[in-house]
Amino acid sequence: MIRLQNIHKSYITGTNKLHVLKGIDLHIKEGELVSIMGSSGSGKSTLLNILGLLDNHDDGVYLLNQQEIKAMSETKAAKLRNDLLGFVFQSFNLISFKNAMENVALPLYYKKVARKKRNRMAVEYLDKLGLKDWAEHMPNELSGGQKQRVAIARSIITNPKIILADEPTGALDSKTSIEVMDILKEINASGITVIIVTHENDIAHMTDRIINLKDGRIESIIETRKVNRTESSKIPQ
Amino acid sequence: MFDRDKWQEIFSTIRKNKTRTVLTGFSVATGIFMLIFLLGAGRGLRNGMTSVFAQDATNSMQIYGGRTTKAYKGTPEGKRIQMVNEDYLGLKKSISKLDVISAMSYIPGAETISYKNNFGNFNVSPVHDTYEKIKNFEILSGRFLNEKDIKENRKVVVIQDVVKDVLFPKETAINKLININNIKFKVVGVFSQQSFDENSRDIYIPITVAQKIFNNNDHLQRISFTLNDISVEESKGVVQQVIYKMADKHGFSKEDKSALWIQNNIENSQTFAALFTAIEMFVWIIGIFTIALGVIGVFNIMMIVVKERTKEIGVRKAIGASPASVIGLILMEAIFITAASGYIGLIAGVGLLEVITQFDLIYKIYPPAAIYFVNPQVDLGIAVGATIVLVVTGALAGFFPARKAARIRPIEALRDE
Known part of the structure; x- marks a missing residue:
């Protein structure tokens, strides 16, 4: 699903050149649940941004779904993001003036799905995450866990191949964190590749594989455990 | 979109x-x-x-007699300049590029005008027939004064629409006889006009008949004329020409700005x-x-x-x-x-x-x-x-x-x- 070969990335801030990724080689297979760990400044967010087509890499080869990602037009990148990827963020990033249903439906708007259909689908997905009754509520009326569940519903409504989650539990208490992780695991169980960036060990250990980053290089990769794929999924495709 | x-x-x-x-x-x-x-x-x-x-034609000028402010050839300052018919005739002959010229005299005393039981005080101005071209009138019915009215001293009158409304509220005015200071004049036309004065209520009669009946002299209150195809510069020349001619005739200094009041509409426009x-x-x-x-x-x-x-x-x-x-x-x-x-x-x-x-x-x-x-x-x-x-x-x-x-x-x- 994802193949990285010798990926380099530098940022230029004023006269300084900051070399963030110094040759990353990584292979993530379809249906994997992977976490990327590292202290701040290790390059983990940068890696996620490159994986998420939110930023370009300077050097190396990036294959996404058998397609080589090189400098491409914004429009094309937007289309790929819309088709293949779903994002979950630490600060949820819901649009404050849209209610839960409208937030979840937004990716479908960019897929040109008719309004009625996309709202109906959004309510369905909210229902799956136990938020049906909150469909008409604005984000500021929701708790952190509820917001993150809305954000997750938004990330999976387009039926993506990969979910990229940047510190999805970073703003949540431990009980809610585990709930959110359970949801992500269920999503993964339905066959979607899930990549989680985190600095929390317990969160990382809920995934199949932990990729430790340090100073822009992969320091180690730890295989943890295999989830039971035969388990029936609550999140259908 | x-x-x-x-x-x-x-x-x-x-x-x-x-x-x-x-x-x-x-x-x-x-x-x-x-x-x-x-x-x-x-x-x-x-x-x-x-x-x-628009009430005055933009190519027109008007001359009024004033009062001298300079002594001239033994005459002290303060002499009143009274224009007379001779001035009108003189200017008519001498002004270059002249189109039409009209004099206006005035009738002293109250001007009570009546028709049957209707009456009012209106401003009666004795003018030449050419005045029609100097002032912008709109003739509503009948005609303005004509050359024959002037030559034959006809007792005819043209009245403003507001005057007509007072004197003839329910009938036509044309060919009716109205009394001006107890002398009967026949209405030949009704006109409307633009004016600075919202309350203008004007009546025009032939200047010749007015001087004969009411004035008994040949005094003029003003002389108005229009010029053909004239530039602003040329119009200033005409003003000079008028001053020189009148100064000679009436004996005042050519430098005296107050002896004559000349309104140059060409320059104004x-x-x-x-x-x-x-x-x-x-x-x-x-x-x-x-x-x-x-x-x-x-x-x-x-x-x-x-x-x-x-x-x-x-x-x-x-x-x-x-x-x-x-x-x-x-x-x-x-x-x-x-x-x-x-x-x-x-x-x-x-x-x-x-x-x-x-x-x-x-x-x-x-x-x-x-x-x-x-x-x-x-x-x-x-x-x-x-x-x-x-x-x-x-x-x-x-x-x-x-x-x-x-x-x-x-x-x-x-x-x-």
């Missing part, structure tokens, strides 16, 4: 950001309102000035034309600056909007919004706000002008000014043109912020710190 979903998207953001939208719209509406109102007011002023000015042009230019300058302010306002607020929505736009891009759709979102919002509020401003401006006209507000507030402010309307072309300009420039003002929005990189937008 007419994608229903896109409009719903735009309306939902507008609805959720009412204050910002209203404030943006207000600056635009004010801009177009000011422009429309100023253009309308300018037009009204011009209409008013033109109609007031040039001054007025320049004044109109200046007023119009002034209005356009104000209009352009108001539009510019409105546009800068939209630009400014759209920049803030983009800044404010950076994160939202980042999210949208992360979940698949193309740069074109982001540009569309911001641009359409800018155009919609400008167009809608421009329209409101337009309606308000036209409405105010309409109210002023309908309810005669100028007259109610300050009656003497009313005559200078006639029909303050903006033609539809200017109004629509101004709105289009505002929308187009509004779109331009929205375009740069929109492009800025499209260039937002999701990573930067989503960064928490």
Whole structure:
């Protein structure tokens, strides 16, 4: 699903050149649940941004779904993001003036799905995450866990191949964190590749594989455990 | 562009950001309102000035006798200059490029004019037939005085429409006999005229008959004439010519500015034309600056909007919004706000002008000014043109912020710190 070969990335801030990724080689297979760990400044967010087509890499080869990602037009990148990827963020990033249903439906708007259909689908997905009754509520009326569940519903409504989650539990208490992780695991169980960036060990250990980053290089990769794929999924495709 | 979903998207953001939208719209509406109102007011002023000015032919001059302020050849200052028929004849022969010339005498004493039981005090002016070409009359029925009336000392009269309404409220005036100081005159025409004086109630009779019956002398109150095809410079030459001739005849200094009062409408009309042009230019300058302010306002607020929505736009891009759709979102919002509020401003401006006209507000507030402010309307072309300009420039003002929005990189937008 994802193949990285010798990926380099530098940022230029004023006269300084900051070399963030110094040759990353990584292979993530379809249906994997992977976490990327590292202290701040290790390059983990940068890696996620490159994986998420939110930023370009300077050097190396990036294959996404058998397609080589090189400098491409914004429009094309937007289309790929819309088709293949779903994002979950630490600060949820819901649009404050849209209610839960409208937030979840937004990716479908960019897929040109008719309004009625996309709202109906959004309510369905909210229902799956136990938020049906909150469909008409604005984000500021929701708790952190509820917001993150809305954000997750938004990330999976387009039926993506990969979910990229940047510190999805970073703003949540431990009980809610585990709930959110359970949801992500269920999503993964339905066959979607899930990549989680985190600095929390317990969160990382809920995934199949932990990729430790340090100073822009992969320091180690730890295989943890295999989830039971035969388990029936609550999140259908 | 007419994608229903896109409009719903735009309306939902507008609805959720009412204050910002209203404030943006207000600056635009004010801009177009000011422009429309100023253009309308300018037009009204011009209409008013033109109609007031139109009472005298623009190629005419008028001469009145004055009083000397300089001693001349033993005559002390303060001598009154009384024009007489001989002056009229002299000027008629000598003025170059003369078109028509008319003298006017005046009737001393009260002028009670009556017809049967109707009567009133009207201003009776004895003139030549040519006066018709010097003053702008509109003949409503019958005719003005003619050459025969003058030559044959006919007792005929032309009356203003308001006079007709007093003397003949229910019948036609033509060929009826009216009494002027107990002498019967036959009405040959009814006219209307523009005047500085709202209450002008004028009657004209042949100067020859007036001098014979009422004056018993050949005194003139004024001499008016028009000139053919004459430049402002030439008209000043004519003024000199008149002064020289009259100075010789009446014995006053050629340098004496007060011996004769000469009203040179050729020069005045040039001054007025320049004044109109200046007023119009002034209005356009104000209009352009108001539009510019409105546009800068939209630009400014759209920049803030983009800044404010950076994160939202980042999210949208992360979940698949193309740069074109982001540009569309911001641009359409800018155009919609400008167009809608421009329209409101337009309606308000036209409405105010309409109210002023309908309810005669100028007259109610300050009656003497009313005559200078006639029909303050903006033609539809200017109004629509101004709105289009505002929308187009509004779109331009929205375009740069929109492009800025499209260039937002999701990573930067989503960064928490």
